[in-house]
Amino acid sequence: MATIDDRNAGTLGDAAGHGGHHDEHGSYLQPKETLLATIWDWATTVDHKKIGVMYLSAVLMMFFFGGVAALAVRTELLYPVRTVEVQGVDAQGQPTTTTTVTGQWLASFLGVKDANIAQNNQLYNRAFTLHGAIMVFMVIIPSVPAALGNFFLPIMIGAKDVAFPRLNLLSWYIYVTGSIFGIMSILLGGVDTGWTFYTPYSTTTDADQLKVVFMVLAAFILGFSSILTGLNFVVTVHKLRAPGMGWFDMPLFVWALYATSILQVLATPVIGITLLLLTFERIFRVGIFDPGLGGDPVLFQHFFWFYSHPVVYVMILPGMAIINEIIPVHAHKKIFGYRSMAFASLGIAAVSFLVWGHHMFTAEGELAATVFSALTFLVAVPTAVKMFNWVGTLYKGSISMTPPMVYALMFLFLFAIGGLTGLPLATLSTDMHLHDSYFVVAHFHYVMMGGTIIAFVGGLHHWWPKLFGKMYNQRAAIVFALIQFVGFNVTFFTQFILGTRGMPRRYASYIDEFQMLHQISTVGSYMLAVGFTGSLAVFVHSLLAGKKAPQNPWGGLTLEWHIESPPTTHNFHKEPIVHHGPYDFDTVLPPGWDPKDYPVPNAEAQAKAYEQVEHIHIGHQGQH
Amino acid sequence: MSNHVLQSATLADSAHEFMFKREGLGGKSYFTGVTDSDDIYMWIFWLSTVIFIMLMGVMLYWTFKYRRVPGTIAAASSSHNMLLELAWSIIPMGFFAYMFFEGFHGYIGRLAAPPDSIELRLTGRKWNWSAVYPNGAETPEQIVVGAVKVPVFYVPEDRPVKLLMISQDVLHAFWIPDFRTKMDVQPNRYTSYWFKAARLDDGPTKSLPDGTRYRDHFAFCAEYCGDMHSEMAAIIRVVPDAYYGQVISTWNDAVEPVELGRRKWASMCSSCHSSDGTKNTGPTWKGLFGHAVDFTDGTSYTAEQMGNDEFFANYIRESILEPQKKIVAGFGPNMNSFRGQITEPQIAGITAYIKSLK
Numbered sequence: 015m016a017t018i019d020d021r022n023a024g025t026l027g028d029a030a031g032h033g034g035h036h037d038e039h040g041s042y043l044q045p046k047e048t049l050l051a052t053i054w055d056w057a058t059t060v061d062h063k064k065i066g067v068m069y070l071s072a073v074l075m076m077f078f079f080g081g082v083a084a085l086a087v088r089t090e091l092l093y094p095v096r097t098v099e100v101q102g103v104d105a106q107g108q109p110t111t112t113t114t115v116t117g118q119w120l121a122s123f124l125g126v127k128d129a130n131i132a133q134n135n136q137l138y139n140r141a142f143t144l145h146g147a148i149m150v151f152m153v154i155i156p157s158v159p160a161a162l163g164n165f166f167l168p169i170m171i172g173a174k175d176v177a178f179p180r181l182n183l184l185s186w187y188i189y190v191t192g193s194i195f196g197i198m199s200i201l202l203g204g205v206d207t208g209w210t211f212y213t214p215y216s217t218t219t220d221a222d223q224l225k226v227v228f229m230v231l232a233a234f235i236l237g238f239s240s241i242l243t244g245l246n247f248v249v250t251v252h253k254l255r256a257p258g259m260g261w262f263d264m265p266l267f268v269w270a271l272y273a274t275s276i277l278q279v280l281a282t283p284v285i286g287i288t289l290l291l292l293t294f295e296r297i298f299r300v301g302i303f304d305p306g307l308g309g310d311p312v313l314f315q316h317f318f319w320f321y322s323h324p325v326v327y328v329m330i331l332p333g334m335a336i337i338n339e340i341i342p343v344h345a346h347k348k349i350f351g352y353r354s355m356a357f358a359s360l361g362i363a364a365v366s367f368l369v370w371g372h373h374m375f376t377a378e379g380e381l382a383a384t385v386f387s388a389l390t391f392l393v394a395v396p397t398a399v400k401m402f403n404w405v406g407t408l409y410k411g412s413i414s415m416t417p418p419m420v421y422a423l424m425f426l427f428l429f430a431i432g433g434l435t436g437l438p439l440a441t442l443s444t445d446m447h448l449h450d451s452y453f454v455v456a457h458f459h460y461v462m463m464g465g466t467i468i469a470f471v472g473g474l475h476h477w478w479p480k481l482f483g484k485m486y487n488q489r490a491a492i493v494f495a496l497i498q499f500v501g502f503n504v505t506f507f508t509q510f511i512l513g514t515r516g517m518p519r520r521y522a523s524y525i526d527e528f529q530m531l532h533q534i535s536t537v538g539s540y541m542l543a544v545g546f547t548g549s550l551a552v553f554v555h556s557l558l559a560g561k562k563a564p565q566n567p568w569g570g571l572t573l574e575w576h577i578e579s580p581p582t583t584h585n586f587h588k589e590p591i592v593h594h595g596p597y598d599f600d601t602v603l604p605p606g607w608d609p610k611d612y613p614v615p616n617a618e619a620q621a622k623a624y625e626q627v628e629h630i631h632i633g634h635q636g637q638h
Numbered sequence: 639m640s641n642h643v644l645q646s647a648t649l650a651d652s653a654h655e656f657m658f659k660r661e662g663l664g665g666k667s668y669f670t671g672v673t674d675s676d677d678i679y680m681w682i683f684w685l686s687t688v689i690f691i692m693l694m695g696v697m698l699y700w701t702f703k704y705r706r707v708p709g710t711i712a713a714a715s716s717s718h719n720m721l722l723e724l725a726w727s728i729i730p731m732g733f734f735a736y737m738f739f740e741g742f743h744g745y746i747g748r749l750a751a752p753p754d755s756i757e758l759r760l761t762g763r764k765w766n767w768s769a770v771y772p773n774g775a776e777t778p779e780q781i782v783v784g785a786v787k788v789p790v791f792y793v794p795e796d797r798p799v800k801l802l803m804i805s806q807d808v809l810h811a812f813w814i815p816d817f818r819t820k821m822d823v824q825p826n827r828y829t830s831y832w833f834k835a836a837r838l839d840d841g842p843t844k845s846l847p848d849g850t851r852y853r854d855h856f857a858f859c860a861e862y863c864g865d866m867h868s869e870m871a872a873i874i875r876v877v878p879d880a881y882y883g884q885v886i887s888t889w890n891d892a893v894e895p896v897e898l899g900r901r902k903w904a905s906m907c908s909s910c911h912s913s914d915g916t917k918n919t920g921p922t923w924k925g926l927f928g929h930a931v932d933f934t935d936g937t938s939y940t941a942e943q944m945g946n947d948e949f950f951a952n953y954i955r956e957s958i959l960e961p962q963k964k965i966v967a968g969f970g971p972n973m974n975s976f977r978g979q980i981t982e983p984q985i986a987g988i989t990a991y992i993k994s995l996k
Contacts, residue, residue: 095868097785113916115785131785132865132919139865208862214825215808215864221971305826311809312824346706348717354727376811377822380749384742391734395727402726405693408700410715415705423701430693434686441682441737443675443744446831447818450811450860514657514679516815518860521868523784525856527661597717611708 041483041580060179063581065186066165067481070474072189073161074550076152077467081543083145086120088505088539090138091532093117095131095523117523131523138522139206146209147229151236152193154462155325157470158332159278160189160243162477163271167247169574169581170265172256172590177249185242192235199228208520210322213303213314217295227293234289237282240328244278247271256573258592262353265572265596269356270335273363277324277331281367285321288314312377319370327366329462331359333469334400337422340476341404343570344419345411346612348597351403358396358403365393375442376449383442390440397433401426416568417491421472424499428464432457435510453513456506464502471498471549478553479567483580484560486552494548501541508535566606572596576605654680660816662842668855668876669817671798671834672747676818678740685733748819751832755800758791762803762810762823762859763974765866767791768905775889778901780908783856783871789905790873791857793835794882800832807974811861814874820860835876852877865919866909895983899991902984910973913995920973921966927993932967954989 042063046052056064095117104110120137121129129137168176176182199205202225207216211230220226251272255264264272292314294300301307303314342349349355371378371386378386404426413419435457438444448454479485508531509517517528524532566575571594577585594602603609654676658665667676759770769791770776780787793799803812805825813820817833835855843851852875859870877885893901903913903923910920921931928945932938943949956963958980961973 095785130916130918131869135865135868139862139867206864212809212862215862218808219864305824310826345704347715350717351719351723352717354723376820377809377824380746383745387741388738391731391738394734395730398730399723399727401693403723405697405700406722407717408697408704411700411704412706413701413704415701423697426697427694430690434690437682437686437734437737438679441678441741443741443748444679444682444818445741446745446748446820447675447679447815449820450813511657515659516813516856516858518813518858518868520862521858523868525784 040582041578042583043482043580058183060175060183061583062164062168062175062179062182063585065182066161066163068186069156069164069189070161070481072193073153073157076148076193077157077546080145080148080153081546083141083148085539085543086123086141087138087145088536089123090119090141090522091524092119092536094526094529095134097131135522136206139208139520140204142520143205143208144200147196147205147233149462150209150329151233152196154329154466155236155240156189156243157466158336158473159247159271159274159328160185160239162336162470162473163247163332164243165481166477166574167268167271168250168254169577169585170268170572170596171251171254171259172573172586172592173250173254174584174586176246177253178246181242181246185239185246188235188242189239192232192239195228195235196232199225199232202228205229210318211289211292211314212318213292213295213309213311214306217292217304218306221296227296230289230293230296234286234293237286237289240278241282244275244282247275248279251275256590256592262356263592263595266338266349266352266355266359267335267572270331270338270359273359274328274331274335277328277363277366281321281324281328284317285325288317288321291317312374315374315377316370319373320367323370323373324363324366326461327362329466331362333425333466334359336469336473336476337404337425339570339572340418340422340472341407342597342599343476343568344416344422345408345413346569346599347407347409347411348595348599349403350406350409351399352595352597354399355403358399361396362393365389365396369393372440375445387440387442387445394433394436394440401430401433414568415492416475417486417488417495418472418476418568420492420495421468421475424495425465425468425472427499428460428468428502431507432460432464435460448513450519451513452509452517452519455519456509456513459506459509464506468498468502471495471546474553476568477574478556479563480574480579480581482557482560483563483578484556485563485567486556486560490555491549491552494545494552497541497548498545501538501543501545504538505535505542506538508532508538564606566604569604569607569612571598571602571604650680650684653683657683663816663853663855664841666836666841667816667818668836668841668853669819669833670796670836671752671832672744675741675744678737678744681740682737748831748833751800751830752798755798755832756794757800757802758793760801760803760812760823761806761979762812762863762870763806763906764808764864764909764972765859765870766906766909767812767857767859767870767872771886771889773886773890775886776901776905778889778904780904781873783873784869786866786869786871787904787908788869788871788873790854790875792875792877792882792885794879795835795876796837797879798832798834800830802828802830804828806976806979808863809861810859810863810870812857813860814855814857816855817874822861835874838876838878850877850881869909895987895990896994898984898987899989899994902980902988903991906976906979907988920969923992924995926995934965934967934969937964950993951986951989954992955985958985958988 042061046055056068059065095115097113098116100112100114102110102112115131118129118134120141121134124137126133164182168174202223205226207219207226216226251268291302295302295304299307301309303309303311305311338349338355369386369390371382372390375383439448439454439457475491512528512531517524563579565579573590576590603612655665658676667674757772761768767789768776777789777791779790781790801812803821803823805823807825810823811820812823814833819831819833821829821831823829838851838853841853843853845851855874857872857874859867863870910918912918912922913924915922915924927950928941930938930941931944939953959975959977961975962971965971
């Protein structure tokens with residue numbers, strides 16, 4: 015019933031194993047003597063925290079590039095492409111009629127002279143492919159697990175590092191290698207296959223060039239990074255939990271990362287094989303997917319979505335996991351339905367393997383479409399359960415309107431819309447209208463961006479003080495969060511209407527009647543750009559001039575709040591022993607808090623909390 | 639009471655109208671014959687709206703009511719309620735089951751065409767649509783949509799029409815938003831769906847120069863297919879049954895080779911090859927006859943060769959059937975073979991048409 019006891023003599027003290035580095039009691043961020051030594055230290059580190067921070071900076075950089083591509087796409091869509099006849103007068107004074115093409119923003123922005131419609135459209139197609147491929151493979155998939163997960167998963171279970179620290183560093187370098195392949199492909203002019211690489215388009219476009227192969231290999235290589243990170247996390251969760259932490263004492267963040275890791279280990283090899291087959295078909299003209307060579311293009315879709323559907327949950331489960339942490343901590347309230355939350359994560363992971371066919375309702379046979387429609391509704395149940403549990407957690411809480419909480423409420427709003435708009439897509443007859451329309455674009459942005467990205471940014475605000483030991487300007491953070499919220503809805507809610515009215519996705523141009531909604535959507539995307547730039551400014555300001563963060567600024571109970579901000583190299587001075595659950599806010603005083611500021615609801619526990627503080631003050635040892 | 643019902647019916651109608659509104663056509667579905675999928679869509683919409691407002695209402699109310707006041711003691715509350723949790727797991731399943739069955743019903747209804755349907759054989763290619771009518775005719779008509787010309791497919795009102803679709807190259811999809819239906823078009827097997835267009839009396843119409851009433855619906859390519867994906871549209875023109883029979887029989891009349899070639903160009907070639915000198919995905923046909931041409935492999939044909947009738951006809955025939963053999967310098971290998979898509983008289987017609995473009 016008491017707090018964790020990190021004053022006890024542990025079995026794995028800092029003397030065990032590691033030779034005495036002088037900085038083990040200092041912050042993990044402490045630089046070496048020279049700049050070069052510091053860079054070398056980071057480049058060769060096996061510390062999960064440094065690897066997490068490196069992933070974080072890479073992911074944020076990629077988010078910037080993917081965002082720029084998105085803005086290019088939205089700007090092109092301000093005006094439809096039109097051929098216009100211009101009346102003029104030639105040198106002899108005779109009236110002339112010349113045709114020009116209007117509405118080609120990308121071609122003129124990139125300085126392509128006299129571009130015809132096809133050339134301009136190709137630039138647009140490359141921009142949306144770039145946006146999709148970067149955001150999916152290099153941002154959303156690694157964002158929460160590889161960046162925040164790497165940093166916090168070991169700490170949350172009371173471990174010194176992940177199970178295989180060197181493998182973790184290898185995962186990072188594989189990620190870098192994959193990204194370099196992606197960047198090479200972009201430098202060669204970029205690809206126009208869409209992030210889904212549908213055959214036979216992807217096996218025949220730019221047939222004389224290698225850039226599509228580079229982009230496919232990038233996704234292939236990034237997959238290995240995911241597999242190794244997943245494997246590492248599964249073993250870490252099984253083997254390295256601190257004494258006293260049973261499975262149902264784990265924070266839900268850990269549960270969700272565990273479910274995610276299993277998905278990554280099981281599903282990613284399938285995309286690896288598929289992309290390899292695609293490469294073989296392109297280079298050696300082996301007929302697998304291209305009917306011109308005797309293949310079947312729908313086979314590719316089955317392979318692709320057999321991976322990519324579970325990966326939708328690889329993307330959203332960690333986002334949900336962050337919300338699982340933010341809401342209890344900032345509402346100072348035990349999470350509602352802990353076990354159903356944990357089982358919902360596993361349930362979603364299991365069912366996610368059975369619903370890939372709902373991406374192909376208009377491509378596959380009647381029987382397959384019917385079966386996949388029914389299975390798809392199954393996955394809605396655990397998702398709804400999670401939604402109800404989050405709202406239920408607020409009941410009788412003590413809710414602080416901190417930036418992370420604002421992000422969590424934004425998540426609930428946006429994710430609810432994202433989830434509910436999945437229903438007409440799972441319903442076969444309505445999907446025949448909405449499939450491949452802007453309705454789908456809006457739906458998955460509400461889930462992936464309103465869900466995962468907003469949760470990720472919320473998580474960043476939640477753990478920022480722990481990551482870098484600095485506080486940030488909370489008022490400014492909330493203002494930019496609200497700008498993002500408004501901008502997001504302006505951008506994407508209009509796209510639902512565009513979709514039901516008949517706007518197909520991946521269009522560089524459109525019929526006139528869609529122009530107004532497109533322009534509103536584009537204005538919204540500029541607001542989003544302002545919002546995210548603002549958040550970046552808040553963080554940069556925090557790093558440069560932020561106040562030092564206390565150990566536990568929000569009043570959390572999970573293990574990361576028991577240690578210094580930022581953590582020391584070895585996280586814990588002694589091996590922690592866990593005596594309470596991650597969300598026992600009713601009975602446990604958050605570490606580092608004064609009971610006068612934090613009234614524990616349970617009176618008995620309140621008294622104990624005072625007693626506990628007394629003990630700390632007089633340095634009384636281990637009697638809990 | 640009745641007034642109240644009337645008001646909510648108006649609200650529901652205007653919500654539907656707003657979501658599906660098309661210029662000049664309003665928000666209604668012009669698909670008849672099987673269950674209207676807008677009904678189940680609106681049912682899901684209102685259910686979702688109610689659930690969303692309840693969830694957000696409760697969330698905001700509690701966030702405000704239980705806001706943190708420093709120093710006060712929060713009440714202890716339960717963090718688990720078996721009955722409640724079971725209820726909100728099981729009750730949604732009932733709603734989901736209803737959506738599934740309604741959706742299945744409408745979906746199967748759109749696939750299983752009545753036996754008396756008119757069959758339109760539709761071919762998609764980068765980047766246009768062509769359709770062959772039961773009498774073998776093809777439409778010669780085109781109108782401008784956006785920046786390009788697209789074909790106009792005539793169909794009769796209130797009669798079942800079945801689309802039998804195949805692609806000549808990559809994946810496409812044929813979506814008619816006003817009919818709420820689409821299906822992918824694949825290169826290796828036929829896919830199909832059917833529709834019955836609403837009667838002309840049941841909505842706004844326009845008139846052709848001869849006074850015949852008609853209603854136009856857009857069809858879009860909905861599966862990404864490359865450069866001109868967003869220009870790959872068609873018009874479904876609903877006309878009276880008698881006029882439909884008449885117009886498709888006139889298309890079938892014997893025509894001069896140059897006119898035959900022009901029609902083939904309009905339905906199959908015009909998205910890449912211009913007839914007026916404009917540079918497009920493929921070389922323009924204007925002035926092709928009798929002018930020298932360079933190829934990407936470094937070879938070239940002289941003006942004299944290109945001016946020779948037989949030589950030129952062979953070059954055009956090869957370019958249609960085996961387009962990868964000779965690629966004109968400055969262009970990419972973008973064209974797929976039209977073998978099986980085109981007859982010898984049609985090739986001769988195209989050659990004649992190109993020669994006419996001086």
